[in-house]
Amino acid sequence: MKLLLWILLIPIQDEGLLEKLEREISAVVRKVRPSVVSLEIRTSESGRTIQLSGVVYRREGFLLTDAGAVSGAQSIRVTLGDGRTLESKVIGADAKTGVAVLRVGAADLVPATLGRSADLPSGAFTIAVGNSYGLRGSSSPGTLAGIDRSVRVLGRRFDRMLQLTTPAHPGDCGAFVADSRGRLIGLVHSSMGTEEESEEADVLRDWFGHRSPRGGTITFAVPIETIQFVADRIIKHGRMVRGWIGVSARTSDSGVELLRVEFGGPAKRAGLARGDVIVAWGGDPVRDVGALQSKVERVEEACRVKIVVLRESRRSEVDLRVELEPEGK
Amino acid sequence: MNCDDFREILALYVGGECDEDERIVVEAHLAVCSECSREVEEHREARAALLQLREESPRTETVWKGVRHRLFPIRTLGTDWLVRAAAVLVVGVAIGFLGVMIAHRDPAPAAASGARPLIGRGAGVSTPGNAPRSRFVDSSQDSEFPYEHERRKTTSPRRDGGFYLPRAESAGSGVDRDF
8 A cells, every 4th residue: 555655656756856956956046147247358359259258256346257268358348147237357367277357346246155176076966157159147057077187278288177067058168167056166168079060070961971979068167176276366466376396297106207397497407307206395295296286386486395306216305496487388 | 407407408409499598598508618519519510411411312303203214104195185184074073063062052050050169159149240160170189188088170269259168179187287
């Protein structure tokens, strides 16, 4: 009898679950939308306009968007979530991470609640809210498909990116990527997938009847940890400021191995060479290239640090001067 | 930096492959270091010798002409012009056929692809500016990502009007970092 009752209740239970899911997604979109802005950028090179998305970072007028889009901008018009339209100026843009900070003359904005992408498990729900093809507040749910991706866009490499199944369309660059509680975990950066199919490929398909497999698109987003680090530095200094030693490195069994040492850079001047392995930094052991990169980049003023280097099984202490990364690097 | 560091790039310096910053640093060092200056002179002499060697080599077309004459004696124009005319005709017909095919394509796929460039034109949504035309970019030279899933052909990024979303040319689990 109980089994029969349970079977009869299944459709009702399922419907309730879906409705609950709908309500949850709807609530997240409602929470996020006031913090999403639409940007219209007039470029100085052609005088034409491009449209994309942005997010309110701080109540007193600071906005986040994509750095590539604002380079060479002549004017930037921002439409806020409440419909107001304001002129904006670029405070700073970091080409290395793709994060730009803008400011508008308003102090009553609704800032995004910040989350943490590092805490999310693979498969976590994500919802992007942006301006697909100029349609303001467009939302698309998906999941977190991967973290720590390296992506090449416009010939430049971007590290530590989030990979999402959440669809993104032209106009969504800079869109708000929310977790299941509506907290900002990333900014839409770029996408890869079937939408890249060209007219030429379509011609071949029409002629020869050949249909290539067409998968879904992948969306990449700048993680909130990177956004927060870069945006706070730009707001504090008026430009991006980070430490730099001029190396390319990777994690190895014993520490961090140098793959390349830049000519004339701080590491080269300190005597470091390709193949050296950094095993300690400022007295702390070094095990992961990401952690070492964070330590270096968090430097705000040039300073000296003692490191321990392994070269051909011999350990030696090196006095390394960490400098600020040259602008335009 | 010591002489060993400079020796790594002296050959590049002589070959004009250094960037401006490196060139200035190297020239400043050469002004005070006779040993490296001597090494630069040796690089220059070796380079000049190589260039001379290349100039004195027999020109390949001259060599080929002699060989060709022996292997394939010159034929008179007897039937040669017929073959050439036929080849021109075939190529002409092929180009014409392709032109007709393109002109009579079903417009639907073109419209669909028009909605897909990096900066797209939305169906039913007003679009400022012209739609950019796609072109192929070969990113096969990219070797930074060891576990790379790479798209060899991708649309070129342009920002001359429309809605912005750059395309990722390649992606992977990058194990190396620059800092």
